[in-house]
Amino acid sequence: MIFGLGTDIVEVFRLKDAIKKWGDSFLSKIFTLREIRYSNSRRFSHQHFAARFAAKEAVIKAFGEWRQFPIRWTDIEVLNDKEGKPIIEFHRDALKLKNRKKVSEVVVSMSHSKNYAIANVILLKKGIK
Numbered sequence: 001m002i003f004g005l006g007t008d009i010v011e012v013f014r015l016k017d018a019i020k021k022w023g024d025s026f027l028s029k030i031f032t033l034r035e036i037r038y039s040n041s042r043r044f045s046h047q048h049f050a051a052r053f054a055a056k057e058a059v060i061k062a063f064g065e066w067r068q069f070p071i072r073w074t075d076i077e078v079l080n081d082k083e084g085k086p087i088i089e090f091h092r093d094a095l096k097l098k099n100r101k102k103v104s105e106v107v108v109s110m111s112h113s114k115n116y117a118i119a120n121v122i123l124l125k126k127g128i129k
């Protein structure tokens with residue numbers, strides 16, 4: 001059954017500005033090393049950073065009650081499988097929340113263009129409905 005749905009849209013220039021202004025300290029606060037390596041390896045890296053940012057926000061929205069949980073940005077990691085399809089890995093407090101909510105599967109889809117990046121996330125739970 002569907003436990004939660006989250007969506008988010010990010011303006012690419014905001015990520016670009018933040019990276020320009022705060023550099024590595026911003027990047028390492030928000031993104032894991034694997035996310036940074038992946039995005040920096042792409043031609044339009046800011047779009048990939050923006051999409052990952054949107055996906056993290058979409059995960060939080062899908063849970064719906066994140067204020068009670070001090071999740072770090074890097075606890076939600078956006079990776080790609082060998083086909084390029086995005087997957088989410090949970091760490092530390094985000095993993096605890098996922099387990100507590102008995103979420104069994106997380107589905108994510110992302111798209112990005114010159115100006116915007118969007119992500120949709122669905123949290124699934126075992127059960128009928």
Ligand SMILES: CC(C)(COP(=O)(O)OP(=O)(O)OC[C@H]1O[C@@H](n2cnc3c(N)ncnc32)[C@H](O)[C@@H]1OP(=O)(O)O)[C@@H](O)C(=O)NCCC(=O)NCCS
Nearest residue numbers: 047048049051052079080083084085086109110111112113
């Ligand atoms: C994979 C594909 C759909 C991406 O679409 P796009 O318009 O180039 O780019 P978008 O900005 O919309 O999406 C990019 C995101 O798609 C996601 N993506 C990449 N490969 C994917 C896959 N196999 N499955 C699902 N999502 C995928 C990634 O998250 C990627 O962003 P990231 O690199 O930052 O992680 C596209 O490159 C592709 O291969 N299309 C197939 C075209 C085709 O065969 N058409 C004929 C039949 S209709």
